[in-house]
Amino acid sequence: MEAVRRRCSGKCPGAPEPGYTTQTFERRGSLVKVTIRGIPADVCPLCHEAFVSSKTGRQIDLLLEPFHGKHERIPALPPAQVTIDFAEATAVLKAA
Secondary structure: OOOOOOOOOOOOOOOOEEEEEEEEEOOOOOOEEEEEEEEEEEEOOOOOOEEOOHHHHHHHHHHHHHHHOEOOEOOOOOOEEEEEEHHHHHHHHHHO
16 A cells, blocks of 8 residues: 555644545435445544545545436435445456
């Protein structure tokens, strides 16, 4: 995993370390809440803020697109809560 941050932001004196995080994503206009588990990130051991690489950010965008759409186009989906495992889902993206 590439190093993302050497120092935490704000007033936290922590130094982020390689790890994983879970994040929930919502988009205005979409009724779907998407939680992605196991996102590779540098995580501060003090404040727990997570920093992802630009490559990981692009992969997250690809995973969210079917649920939240792209640009101004939001799919007409019923209300739902979706949970995605990052490693499994990106493996499927690579295979496609």
